Amino acid sequence: MKIAMIGSGYVGLVSGACFADFGHEVVCVDKDESKIARLHANIMPIYEPGLDALVKTNVDAGRLSFSTNVTEAVKGCDAVFIAVGTPSRRGDGHADLSYVYAAAEELARAIDPRTVVVTKSTVPVGTGDEVERIIRETSPDLDFAVVSNPEFLREGAAIGDFKRPDRIVVGSDVEWARDVMRAVYRPLFLNESPLLFTSRRSSELIKYAANAFLATKITFINEMADLCEKLGANVQDVSRGIGLDNRIGSKFLHAGPGYGGSCFPKDTLALLKTAQDHETPVRVVEAVVQANDLRKRAMGRKIITALGGDVRGLKIGLLGLTFKPNTDDMRDAPSIAIVQTLLDAGAIVHAHDPEGMEEAAKILPEVIMADSAYSAAQDAHAVALITEWDAYRALDLKKLHAAMAGDVLVDLRNIYRPEDTAAAGFKYVSVGR
Structure with missing residues (x-):
């Protein structure tokens, strides 16, 4: 089948590469010319384990391509996926659907009859109705269908999640559109991945x-x-x-x-x-x-308390900045609020992250980035483990302790055993233990 993916960010790129790996002909589209140029050079815009190899394999096989031209990309497609961003809208917290609706307006003038338009972006209930209205208003005689197909991809494990999903949710009451979606996901359906058909609004709410x-x-x-x-x-x-x-x-x-x-x-x-x-x-x-927002700054105060309540002028080393391992994503990472709490209290913060320091530096310019966990700990009065990267799971605790000026280790992921940290000379603080 021929598929177009509108949006070549996290969801669009991973989904497009995986569909191509199933044997479909896929073109990923993005308005960002520099991003498309990098993809042509096999430079990924995000860090996701295995994605660069998957993209290269399918580009070399002729199944995956990239474009900035929506009109050309969607010609002859059986399904066109909208996979653009839906960030929180400034001021009121609603999902910003401007990119989704802009894509719908462009598709209305470009898609062929009997094309299935699939909202892959995470959208509030009723968005599919509006996408359908926009397309129908522009092209009232066009035979098409709008389907909801939410993604359930974990950053850091997205390829595995796509190829071995717990379920595939498809929201549509149009039988021919359901048949197209069955064909799109046929490789997974044959492996007995549950294919759940619902109404469009139910599908949107499921996500x-x-x-x-x-x-x-x-x-x-x-x-x-x-x-x-x-x-x-x-x-x-x-x-x-x-x-x-x-x-x-x-x-x-x-x-x-x-x-x-x-x-x-x-x-x-x-x-x-x-x-x-x-x-x-x-x-x-x-x-x-509310509880989650409060918790992030509370973890910053937990580090301050571990140092006796006064950290002014003290160096603190942080290990891990991204919101989870195996990604460079810093969006709403707990480390942001933790760092701000420490800085507000007068601490000097050094940090290390295996993949996230470039992104983190844009958000946390006052943090000094270190080239290793041990460098972040050098002369620190405390070290706090924020993100449970594999690289931090077997640190040489004695070496870490020897590098420090103090002896406090705050483990916000409960990676280490208290007896092991005590043997290395640490005053150890963990979560809920």
């Missing part, structure tokens, strides 16, 4: 509901971690104990500094705004958003 529920699990275990510290319990034991209940499950029950990234913060906020607009408050999600 937001899923992310809100996962964000709730993260926030819940973080609050249990705080309670564990007060009661002398161990949050890791609590997490295992409740996670073994298959009604609850063990995933997303790891205490830490709070959630961040490109999805959970904006999607929970967009869900809140949608609910408020329809006078149906979602109190649980409201509490989750």
Whole structure:
């Protein structure tokens, strides 16, 4: 089949490369000429493990190409995916759909009859209706269908998630459009990946509901971690104990500094705004958003407390800046609020991240970037582990301690065992233990 992907960012590029790997003919489109030029040179605009090799393989095989011309790209396509950004809108927190609607207006004048327009971007309920209205207003006699097909890709594991999904959600009541989507996902369907057909509005809500529920699990275990510290319990034991209940499950029950990234913060906020607009408050999600925002700065104060409450003029080394491992994404990363809390208290912050320092430097210009974990720790009064990169899981603790001026290690991901850190000479602080 022939597929066009409008938007060559995280979702569009990963999805396009994976569709091409299935054997489809795919063109990824983007208005950013410099991005397309870099992709032609096999320079990825994002860090995602394995993506550069996957893109090169399919470009070399002639199945994947890149373009800045929407009109040419969509000609003869069976399906055109809209995979543009939907960031939180400044001022009110609603999802900014301007890029989605601009793509719809352009597609209205370019697509062939019987093309399926697929909203892959994360969009509020009812967006598909508006996309359909925009196209129909411009081309009233055109035979087309608008389908919702939300993505469920984890940054750092996106290729595996696309090729081995828990489910594929398709929102459409148009049978011929469903047939096109069955053909698009046929390689996965043959491997028994569940293909769930719903109404378009249900599909749009599934994405937001899923992310809100996962964000709730993260926030819940973080609050249990705080309670564990007060009661002398161990949050890791609590997490295992409740996670073994298959009604609850063990995933997303790891205490830490709070959630961040490109999805959970904006999607929970967009869900809140949608609910408020329809006078149906979602109190649980409201509490989750508030608790997560408060937690990030609380983790900064946790580091300050570990140093006796006064960090003015003290050097603190941070390990990990991105919101999670295996990405260079700094969007709403907990490290941002933690750094700001430390700077506000007068600390001097040095940091290291395996992939995120270039992006972090744009957001955190006062942080001094180090070329290794040990360099970040050099002469530091405390080291705080923020992101659980593999590179930090087996540090030489004695070497780390020897590099420091102090002896405080704050582990916000509970990577290390207290007895091991004590043996290396650290005063060790973790989360919920």
